[in-house]
Amino acid sequence: MLEIILLIILVLAILSLQFKDLLSAIICLAAFSFMLSLLFYYLHAPDVAIAEAAVGAGVATVLFVLVISRTKRRER
Amino acid sequence: MIFIFYIFLFLSIFFAFFGNIGMLRFPDVYTRLQASSKCATTSLLSLFIGLMILKGFSSISVRILVIAIFFLLTSPVASHAIGRSAYEGGILPWRRVRKKEDISEDK
Amino acid sequence: MSVFVIASFCFLATSLLSLIRIIIGPTAQDRLVGLNLIVPQVVAIMVLMAINFNRAIYLDVALVYAILGFISIIAITKYLKGKKLHE
């Protein structure tokens, strides 16, 4: 169980660094923080899981979307 | 009682699997959305029904009922939002290549 | 090894399948479909684990998780709504 979750997290982290399309990178980052929250939940820390889901998936995604709506979507 | 729960659990995993397969096989955004949204909702609902049957009337099953109602409300809205953004973004729906009679039928 | 652990393994395996769509999806909307499919499966895993630990308070985490997944998808589509495909 733990190994599969860690594998998914690793794949999503590498993808979010590799994408040139920044919106796809944001989507990968959101999925990354969802999976990180599942990891914390599995390790018997539900409070940390709630904080991770709220900050990582809720606030950070909205902030990044705001940033790319002010600037360019594509990275050169 | 536990037998009914096993049936619902099996249905849930079955639908989740087929939703994923459909999402990988279909050709464009809209058809993928069709497969994914429907099968995901059904799998989650059948899991919740099975757990509610297993646990009877307790504080756990009331919480599960709240999550089920919430999911029944928000899951169509999320898929509608994705479909609408794709439609307004100008992605054309995929169409099967058709015979000549059919084309003349739709003018 | 109870039934709940085996079932959560199955859900984790199917979420690996939807990870493939996030990797290969040609447009941003396709990746969003994959994200939309990952969230219910993880909620299912969380509910199964909460039944396995037999704590009612763990179910609140699943509810918060579902709400936040919904909000993040709505935020991303709100940005995509006005944009054309190749821009």
Add this chain to the structure above:
Amino acid sequence: MLITRRKLFKPLQKKRKEKVKSVNVHSKWKIIRILLTTSYLMLGWIFFTVNLAPFSLFLGLMLSFAVAFFTYDLFIEKEEAARRSLLPRIYLLIIYPLVLLTKVYLASFKMIIPVISGQSNPRVVHFRTRLKSELARVVLANSITLTPGTLTLDLDNDHLIVHWLDAKTIHSHYAARLIKGHFESWLKRIWM
């Protein structure tokens, strides 16, 4: 029974619209809106905290009244004239999810066939709905998204754009009859 109710209801609507002009009725309508919003919020509070202790109920009532006092304008609009659109028929509202649930299961079993065979014939269909209240339209759009191979792409007043997997026709009238099924009549009885 239902027909007689509707006949009784129509003159009431007209009278209400005439009365709205005077100021006194206006403030009364405001109070009713606040109380309705409070009761809906209170229902949500009871569902979320599964706790029937008197202190919890009192706190919930106070908090939901405070929230309703500031936000009643968002939840219930000023022009929502008909009473039926705010107060649904409860017994039908309990039956409707069961009907929806059976339809959803049938739809998911039908979905497996195109998934395995890969054969599908997707089209985009436009049609109109006859429902009056906003809430009923939203519920109709959501139930269309949940049932046999259809997905609502856009909802603009009473105009629906639907993506239909395995389309049988693109004629607006027949497509509407096939897609909406019995949902529209159910929702018409619940909300108008």
